[in-house]
Every structure is written in structure tokens, then in C-alpha cells.
Amino acid sequence: MKEVKSYKSIHTLLQFILYLGFAVLFLGCLDLHSETKPDHQFQQSVYLLDRYYFWSSEEVLDPNSIPNNVWRKMKPNELGMESKESQYLYVKFSDQFIRQLKSPVLSIGIALEQFKIFQGSELVFESKLHDHIFPYIIPLKQDPSGSLIIQFHSRYRGFIGMDREVFFKDHSQALVDLFLDNFSETFFAPILLILSIIFFGFYFLRKREIIFLNFSILLFSASLIEVLNGFVGFSLSQFSYFVIPLAFFNFAFFPFALLLFLIGIFPPFFRNLFKAIAVLHLFVFFISLVNNYENGISFLNSENDYDWIIIFEGIVAIFSSVYVLIKGNKNLQTITFGLLFIVVGGLHDILIDLGFLNYGVRLIHYSFIMMMVLFGFYVFKHYWQLLQSISRMNAELRNKNKELQRLIQIDKDLALAHALQKSLLSSKYNEDERIRIIGFSQNLESVGGDYFDHTKDSMGNWAILMADVSGHGISSAMVAAMSKMAFVGASAYLQFPSRVFHSMNRHLVGKTKNLFITASYVFIDTESFTATFSNAGHPGFFLIRNSESEVIHLNVKGKPLGLFSHLPYAEETVKLQSGDKILLYTDGIFDLLNEAGDSFGEEKLKSLLWDNRYQKFQDLAKVIQDSLFKFSVGWKYQMDDLSFLLVEIK
Structure with a gap:
């Protein structure tokens, strides 16, 4: 039976943080998607109502004046479609559900562009945000007027309309649901930030170990992705001029930070390959920003333009990981599995955005957690081995002379x-x-x-x-x-x-x-x-x-x-x-x-x-x-x- 030795306080802190992260991940997995929520929320879903759409080349100031015979019925589970250049999209559905609500709101998962909401003939909300990827909670009038009409006018080439869940809810319940839906992301972000600071401190203790600096940068980028999401993004809507660019720049920066980290880990051939891909990544990203400058950068269109380089990087990462696993390099197995988690989750979500897969559970958040846990284990193990080797060397130097004098007597006693x-x-x-x-x-x-x-x-x-x-x-x-x-x-x-x-x-x-x-x-x-x-x-x-x-x-x-x-x-x-x-x-x-x-x-x-x-x-x-x-x-x-x-x- 081995003696239990006391660990450093930093080791205990990191263990607590990682276990807490696993607990939050588990709690988050209990509510992965709105389709798993209780039936009473389905009764308020806009997707269960008949929805109609109308395209117009000019803005209609009073959408109620649009003749009934020009409205066309939308497909099931649809609130948007492919955009048309210089066209306005109008979507109409009943607002009768609000009779059941004390303080009715329209809870929207994601709307990607500027839009207006009319309740009857009255304009009740107008969004002036571009490239907005965060939720909305929009107050409605208590008395129903028969229909809600949403006017969309988008410069985003890929899609016009709303994405994800859209519900009629009470205002307080909408805030609670939004917080709970994003609890694990909101809670996990400060954990990643704390770990980033810790490993940044490790780098200053061992400046030759660039792995700590690269991992600290990766953790910081991941913490921004986690925190600028859902509930926090909604709470910071008034600072959208700053939050939205930060979020999109960080989306593009995270794969680059991941490549920097892998450059310091993988064998020489892959190291050089990742360096070339990292340079290509930055080049494609900045070119996409320049090509999509129209009265300000269109981040959503820019993201579509560099999605292909992310897919290419993911394919290279998968082949690199498979090669490492086949070669049986056990030192890299932890890193490789973490890389596969983030690559598979990221590719899955990108293919959803590009329309190759139907919308389902988004995996990127859970991939983040698994990747960071595995990467963190590898880096901390590396650091702990350094500490142990230094400690052993110091102990050996201190005890060498004493041991030489005692060896003969000890041998006799032991015999x-x-x-x-x-x-x-x-x-x-x-x-x-x-x-x-x-x-x-x-x-x-x-x-x-x-x-x-x-x-x-x-x-x-x-x-x-x-x-x-x-x-x-x-x-x-x-x-x-x-x-x-x-x-x-x-x-x-x-x-x-x-x-x-x-x-x-x-x-x-x-x-x-x-x-x-x-x-x-x-x-x-x-x-x-x-x-x-x-x-x-x-x-x-x-x-x-x-x-x-x-x-x-x-x-x-x-x-x-x-x-x-x-x-x-x-x-x-x-x-x-x-x-x-x-x-x-x-x-x-x-x-x-x-x-x-x-x-x-x-x-x-x-x-x-x-x-x-x-x-x-x-x-x-x-x-x-x-x-x-x-x-x-x-x-x-x-x-x-x-x-x-x-x-x-x-």
C-alpha cells in the first residue's frame, strides 16, 4: 500500500475546478435542446402555428395592408429561408397564445439581422442590430390583435428570418428559461478564465515552456466563446457595437489558438503542417473581412467565406489524430482525443450552419469542455512532472552526502x-x-x-x-x-x-x-x-x-x-x-x-x-x-x- 503524500495547494485547486466543470457539463447535458422540455412549452411554440410569408421589393409600412391572397404558407418548422437580394421578407402568424400569459413576450433563440415586429397594425419592436447572434425577449401587447407580422431585411447572404426556438412566454419565465438554458456555458466560462490565468502564471515560472503560454491563450479564447453566449450575450445587447465584433473575431481566433497549441505538441512533420495552416487561416480570415465590407464589416457573411478553411483544418486535424493513434504514441493520446472532440463538434455545427445537416443539438459547447479537460490534464501533468523532477533533484543533492555515510550501517540493519x-x-x-x-x-x-x-x-x-x-x-x-x-x-x-x-x-x-x-x-x-x-x-x-x-x-x-x-x-x-x-x-x-x-x-x-x-x-x-x-x-x-x-x- 502506497503512502499518501500531500499535494501542492495548486494541484488541489485544479482538481476542484475540473471536477466542478464535469458536474456543470453533466447538468448541462440534462437539457440539451428545447425538444426535451416539458409539453407546456410546446403549447406556446410558434412552430405549432400556421405561418405565412410574403416577399416584397419595397418596404411595406403597414404589413396589415398586404392582401390575404398573396400570403403563402411556410413549411413545418420554418421561420426563415434563403435570402433574396434587396428583398423584404414578411412572416405572419397568430398571436392568440398571448391571452394565456400575464406579461407576454416573444422569446427568440437567434435572429440574424435587422427586423421589425407588428402586432396588428402597431409596430411593437424594431431591431437595429446587424449580425446579431444572441437571443431576444420582446414584450408584446396584452390584448391580441389576431396576428403578428415580422419584417426582415437582411444583408446576410446565407439566410433570412429566425433560427432555433421561438416561443410565446411570460416575461419572467423567459428570463429564467434563458438563464437555465445557458447555465453551464455561463458558469463554465469563469472556470476557463481562472485556468487561463493559472497556466499563464506557469509560463512565467518556466519561460522556456511555451506550451503553458499557448494553452493559456487557448483557454482565454474558449472562455470568451463560452461567456459571449446566450444569457450573457442577451444581457450585453446594449454594448453590441463591441460584443458582436469581439465574438466573431474570437470565433475566428480560436482555431488559430488551437493550431498554436498543437504546434508545440505534435511531431515535427505535423508541426510544420500546422504552421502553414495557421498562416493560411489568418490570410483567409482577413481577406474575408475585406471582401465583406459594406457600410461596416458583415461578420456573418465573412464567417461563411472562411468556413471552408475551418473544415479543411478539421479534416487535417482528424487525419493527424488518426496517424498519431495508429502509431501508438501514448504521450499524445490525451491531446489527440481532445483534438478529435473539438474538431468533430465544430465540423458538426459548421455543417448545420451551411445547411448540410438538419438543425439538432449543437455539440460545440460540450466539445469545448471535453477538449479543455483533456488538454488541461496533459499540460498540468507536464507541469507536475517538471515540479517532481526538480524536487527529486534537489532532494537528491541535499541527501547525497548523508546517504553515503549511512549506507554501510543501513545495509547491515536491513539485512x-x-x-x-x-x-x-x-x-x-x-x-x-x-x-x-x-x-x-x-x-x-x-x-x-x-x-x-x-x-x-x-x-x-x-x-x-x-x-x-x-x-x-x-x-x-x-x-x-x-x-x-x-x-x-x-x-x-x-x-x-x-x-x-x-x-x-x-x-x-x-x-x-x-x-x-x-x-x-x-x-x-x-x-x-x-x-x-x-x-x-x-x-x-x-x-x-x-x-x-x-x-x-x-x-x-x-x-x-x-x-x-x-x-x-x-x-x-x-x-x-x-x-x-x-x-x-x-x-x-x-x-x-x-x-x-x-x-x-x-x-x-x-x-x-x-x-x-x-x-x-x-x-x-x-x-x-x-x-x-x-x-x-x-x-x-x-x-x-x-x-x-x-x-x-x-
């Missing part, structure tokens, strides 16, 4: 401690006419905190204990010796596992100096073929039975020994069959690492046991030992003491 500890352990092989037992132990140092014991009572039943003292080394070995004595003192209760742990805990509390012992205990009744077991904060044990469909994990709850007095311990009983095998182990097996830094883990151990379930007993024990040895390259990457006991029922 003696190793011999003493070896005498405490039960034999590594035992057998009678009912069961077989094979044990294995590999300490991280000369002595360790793992300890196992097996003993046979006068009735031929077996008591089997696997224990693990926190930490490793001499102090853990001493506590392991104390637990051995405590177990011997509990020999009168061997057939009652819970009482064994109660007795051991009573003898150990207050004597282990902040160290504690986790343990798993099994009492095998060879007459009734049952195993009664109890647990003290240990991972439990595995039962391998050929007639089952998988390895069975057996465990009961219980607190570690040596921490608190008067603790109750539960116990359970399981029926055994001839040929059953039981594996008790310590968590040092799970913490075993390979060259790539991957841990052995519980699932790998279960798969190993299941794949070799038909092996002979001694062969299975050898397979487990050899697999652990090979995985860690001859115990080179062992992180903790590890032990196991394999028991077979004959």
Missing part, C-alpha cells in the same frame, strides 16, 4: 530486519488432503509491510490472513510484526473472522504511530465446504470457479486496523466447490507499472485469472508471478510491496 521478517511469514507452500496454498511476496525494499499467514486448527479447518501495512520499509515491517502477534493472540476466535479483526484491532489501536493495517481474512471450514470471510479496509479477494461466467470478487465493508477502537466488522459466508481457487492479494499488484507508466490494475488481474482458470494450481501461481514480473520489466517499475496467496479447494 538483519529482512531475516527477522522472513521468520515471521508463514511458509510459501502448504497442503493437506483438503486444500493447497501457495504464497508469494515481493517487497519494494529489503523489508516491507505486506504480511500473510495461514494456520490449521485442530479440526482441520484453515484460517488465512492477508495484511498490508501502510507505507513500506522498516517502520511498516515493524507494524507487520505487531500484526503477526495480534493475529496469534486472536487464535481462540479463528472460526469467527469478525471477532479475529475485533481482537487484533483492540491490540493495535494506539500502538502503530499513525500507520494502519488493511487485511482480508478467510476461514475455510473443510467439513461444510464453506468460506467465512471478513475485511478491514482491504480490496477483498477473488474466487475462480470454472462453472461461473467470470471471476467473482468477494468483499465486505470494514475499517482498517489500528486506527479506531471498538469498530464492528461484518462477515459473510460463501459455499465452496471442489476445484475452486481463491486469490488473496495486496494492492501493490494494482499499483505495479510498466515502462509506459500504465498500472497493472484490477481488470488486468481478473482477466489473467480467468484466461488461465484451467491451469493446474502450481502453474497458475507461476503464471501470475511471471506476468507481474514481465509487466514491470523485472520489478523495475514496482511502486509498492506486493503479495498474494493462492488457495485451491481439492
Whole structure:
């Protein structure tokens, strides 16, 4: 069992921010789209009304004067269409729903251009904003006049009309719905901003690590995309002359910031490719702004003109990611998956805007979150490794002289401690006419905190204990010796596992100096073929039975020994069959690492046991030992003491 070391406060802060971000993402996923909202909102949807449209080459001052026979019915789920040059679009529908509302408003998801709203013959609202991509909440008259008519006149070439949801609502409910619909975006933006500042600070601590600066810029751009959205965009409508250009410039800047970040991460070939694409991106963006200058820049038309370069960048990013994944570069896997999230989400939403896909759930917000979490994990891991390497170097320099003087004496002490500890352990092989037992132990140092014991009572039943003292080394070995004595003192209760742990805990509390012992205990009744077991904060044990469909994990709850007095311990009983095998182990097996830094883990151990379930007993024990040895390259990457006991029922 590894000792728990205290982390830096900055590590704890970042963990809190990332977990909070995941929680907000989950809450946001619960309400992805208006189609999942309660039925009462559908009853107020404009899309459920008959809608009619009329094109005019000149502005009609009183739309009510337009003859009824020229109005044409719109298609279902439509409030707009492809624009026509120098043409006005009029859309008419009933306003009878407002009778049900105390303070009626028209809640509009997105309107892309200037428009006017007439309730009957009266002009009730006029928008003077260009390229507006934020929601509207427009007050209406309490008394219905029979129809609402909206006049559109757009310089946006791609579309004229309204996009997304349009509802009749009460004013207060519209504000609440707008806030809730955009809660996760609004809340996640300051998290991204805080992370941006943190990684900007990392850059000043390590100025040679440009990755921190690039990631800080990427986070800042993402925070602007998140915050200049929905509810916040609506709240800042009075500053639209500033907010709208900022939003559109940032939409174009984010892919560039992403390319800058990837340039510092990917292999040389892709690095040069991304540099070329970044230059091309800026060139296309500024050309699109110049081409769409008409009484001021038309950002929406400009966005359409450089969408193709975003699609091209996305395709290149996908191929680059696939190449990296095929090559098996594990250091880049986290970055690659994050890149795929944002690229797929961005391409999906662009294809919706271009009309290649029908409108549905927009993925970009959730792609942002997943990308930033994965990118943040990679960058922070990089930073944490730097801190650890510096800390290790300083510690080694401080202790080198002292260690040289103590080595000889330590070697003698360890050799003696190793011999003493070896005498405490039960034999590594035992057998009678009912069961077989094979044990294995590999300490991280000369002595360790793992300890196992097996003993046979006068009735031929077996008591089997696997224990693990926190930490490793001499102090853990001493506590392991104390637990051995405590177990011997509990020999009168061997057939009652819970009482064994109660007795051991009573003898150990207050004597282990902040160290504690986790343990798993099994009492095998060879007459009734049952195993009664109890647990003290240990991972439990595995039962391998050929007639089952998988390895069975057996465990009961219980607190570690040596921490608190008067603790109750539960116990359970399981029926055994001839040929059953039981594996008790310590968590040092799970913490075993390979060259790539991957841990052995519980699932790998279960798969190993299941794949070799038909092996002979001694062969299975050898397979487990050899697999652990090979995985860690001859115990080179062992992180903790590890032990196991394999028991077979004959």
C-alpha cells in the first residue's frame, strides 16, 4: 500500500475546478435542446402555428395592408429561408397564445439581422442590430390583435428570418428559461478564465515552456466563446457595437489558438503542417473581412467565406489524430482525443450552419469542455512532472552526502530486519488432503509491510490472513510484526473472522504511530465446504470457479486496523466447490507499472485469472508471478510491496 503524500495547494485547486466543470457539463447535458422540455412549452411554440410569408421589393409600412391572397404558407418548422437580394421578407402568424400569459413576450433563440415586429397594425419592436447572434425577449401587447407580422431585411447572404426556438412566454419565465438554458456555458466560462490565468502564471515560472503560454491563450479564447453566449450575450445587447465584433473575431481566433497549441505538441512533420495552416487561416480570415465590407464589416457573411478553411483544418486535424493513434504514441493520446472532440463538434455545427445537416443539438459547447479537460490534464501533468523532477533533484543533492555515510550501517540493519521478517511469514507452500496454498511476496525494499499467514486448527479447518501495512520499509515491517502477534493472540476466535479483526484491532489501536493495517481474512471450514470471510479496509479477494461466467470478487465493508477502537466488522459466508481457487492479494499488484507508466490494475488481474482458470494450481501461481514480473520489466517499475496467496479447494 502506497503512502499518501500531500499535494501542492495548486494541484488541489485544479482538481476542484475540473471536477466542478464535469458536474456543470453533466447538468448541462440534462437539457440539451428545447425538444426535451416539458409539453407546456410546446403549447406556446410558434412552430405549432400556421405561418405565412410574403416577399416584397419595397418596404411595406403597414404589413396589415398586404392582401390575404398573396400570403403563402411556410413549411413545418420554418421561420426563415434563403435570402433574396434587396428583398423584404414578411412572416405572419397568430398571436392568440398571448391571452394565456400575464406579461407576454416573444422569446427568440437567434435572429440574424435587422427586423421589425407588428402586432396588428402597431409596430411593437424594431431591431437595429446587424449580425446579431444572441437571443431576444420582446414584450408584446396584452390584448391580441389576431396576428403578428415580422419584417426582415437582411444583408446576410446565407439566410433570412429566425433560427432555433421561438416561443410565446411570460416575461419572467423567459428570463429564467434563458438563464437555465445557458447555465453551464455561463458558469463554465469563469472556470476557463481562472485556468487561463493559472497556466499563464506557469509560463512565467518556466519561460522556456511555451506550451503553458499557448494553452493559456487557448483557454482565454474558449472562455470568451463560452461567456459571449446566450444569457450573457442577451444581457450585453446594449454594448453590441463591441460584443458582436469581439465574438466573431474570437470565433475566428480560436482555431488559430488551437493550431498554436498543437504546434508545440505534435511531431515535427505535423508541426510544420500546422504552421502553414495557421498562416493560411489568418490570410483567409482577413481577406474575408475585406471582401465583406459594406457600410461596416458583415461578420456573418465573412464567417461563411472562411468556413471552408475551418473544415479543411478539421479534416487535417482528424487525419493527424488518426496517424498519431495508429502509431501508438501514448504521450499524445490525451491531446489527440481532445483534438478529435473539438474538431468533430465544430465540423458538426459548421455543417448545420451551411445547411448540410438538419438543425439538432449543437455539440460545440460540450466539445469545448471535453477538449479543455483533456488538454488541461496533459499540460498540468507536464507541469507536475517538471515540479517532481526538480524536487527529486534537489532532494537528491541535499541527501547525497548523508546517504553515503549511512549506507554501510543501513545495509547491515536491513539485512538483519529482512531475516527477522522472513521468520515471521508463514511458509510459501502448504497442503493437506483438503486444500493447497501457495504464497508469494515481493517487497519494494529489503523489508516491507505486506504480511500473510495461514494456520490449521485442530479440526482441520484453515484460517488465512492477508495484511498490508501502510507505507513500506522498516517502520511498516515493524507494524507487520505487531500484526503477526495480534493475529496469534486472536487464535481462540479463528472460526469467527469478525471477532479475529475485533481482537487484533483492540491490540493495535494506539500502538502503530499513525500507520494502519488493511487485511482480508478467510476461514475455510473443510467439513461444510464453506468460506467465512471478513475485511478491514482491504480490496477483498477473488474466487475462480470454472462453472461461473467470470471471476467473482468477494468483499465486505470494514475499517482498517489500528486506527479506531471498538469498530464492528461484518462477515459473510460463501459455499465452496471442489476445484475452486481463491486469490488473496495486496494492492501493490494494482499499483505495479510498466515502462509506459500504465498500472497493472484490477481488470488486468481478473482477466489473467480467468484466461488461465484451467491451469493446474502450481502453474497458475507461476503464471501470475511471471506476468507481474514481465509487466514491470523485472520489478523495475514496482511502486509498492506486493503479495498474494493462492488457495485451491481439492
